[in-house]
Amino acid sequence: MADLQYQTLVFLGKPGAGKGTQGRMLAQTYEFEVFSSGDTFREMASRDTFLGHKVSRIVNQGELMPYWFAGFVFQDKVINHLEPDQPIIFDGAARKRPEAELVHDVLQWFERDYRAVYIDISDEEAKQRLSERGETSNRADDEHIQTRLDAYHEEVIPAINYFKEVGTLVSIKGEQTEENVFAEIEEKLSK
Numbered sequence: 547m548a549d550l551q552y553q554t555l556v557f558l559g560k561p562g563a564g565k566g567t568q569g570r571m572l573a574q575t576y577e578f579e580v581f582s583s584g585d586t587f588r589e590m591a592s593r594d595t596f597l598g599h600k601v602s603r604i605v606n607q608g609e610l611m612p613y614w615f616a617g618f619v620f621q622d623k624v625i626n627h628l629e630p631d632q633p634i635i636f637d638g639a640a641r642k643r644p645e646a647e648l649v650h651d652v653l654q655w656f657e658r659d660y661r662a663v664y665i666d667i668s669d670e671e672a673k674q675r676l677s678e679r680g681e682t683s684n685r686a687d688d689e690h691i692q693t694r695l696d697a698y699h700e701e702v703i704p705a706i707n708y709f710k711e712v713g714t715l716v717s718i719k720g721e722q723t724e725e726n727v728f729a730e731i732e733e734k735l736s737k
Contacts, residue, residue: 548736550576553633554658555735556640556649558706559665561694562675563720564727568665569635571728576633581623583616583638608693610701613644620645624652646705650712661735662709665720665727669695 555578557565569580591602604611611619620639628634640646640662653660667675676691709715716734720727 547575548732550732550735552659552661552735553578553631554653554660555635556660556662556709557635557637557665558640558662558702558709559720560667560669560672560698560702561691562672562679563665563667564675564724565637565665567724568663568727568731569637571724572635572731578633578635579628580635580637581639583611583619583636583641586619587611608690608697610641610697613642613648616641616645617648620649621652624656630656630658640705640709642701643704643708646708650708650714660714661716662706662714663716663718663731663735664706664709665718667720671721 555572557569559565566580566582569578569582572578573580587601587605591598591605601611610616616639620636623636636649640649646662672695673691706715716731718727718730718734722730
């Protein structure tokens with residue numbers, strides 16, 4: 547087991563890149579907490595409230611949440627529910643450039659040295675993996691996946707570029723075995 551240099555990670559990548567899988571593997575090995583914005587939004591969407599219906603519509607259309615709302619969820623976690631020394635992975639917390647800027651500013655203010663871990667896969671690989679998960683079974687589902695990939699290219703790439711600009715981006719080759727992806731993450735984040 548490597549000695550990781552960073553206790554705060556922000557996971558980025560296309561749908562199907564393996565962010566959740568790698569987050570779980572790191573959590574099991576290094577006792578990271580995993581905070582998934584997507585899980586939080588899905589829980590909100592299940593409520594029979596105005597907010598629940600609004601969030602449900604956005605989730606079901608494969609779109610990204612407004613940056614201010616995603617930022618609020620992230621800030622609430624950091625400010626109200628995170629101990630200073632708790633290792634954490636934020637999965638889906640910086641999917642737009644304004645969110646990335648906010649994440650960077652908040653984590654710096656709270657003196658949490660971090661790395662943005664970008665698991666890179668091709669669109670074709672993303673479609674294949676999502677198909678194997680059973681997330682594409684008809685034309686409407688295929689269009690939903692394409693909507694998610696389009697949103698990724700339009701919104702997430704600028705966030706990735708921001709993390710690169712501020713020197714916190716770590717790129718991982720995602721088209722290898724889960725174990726090899728994990729080993730590359732460990733290697734690039736080790737002291």
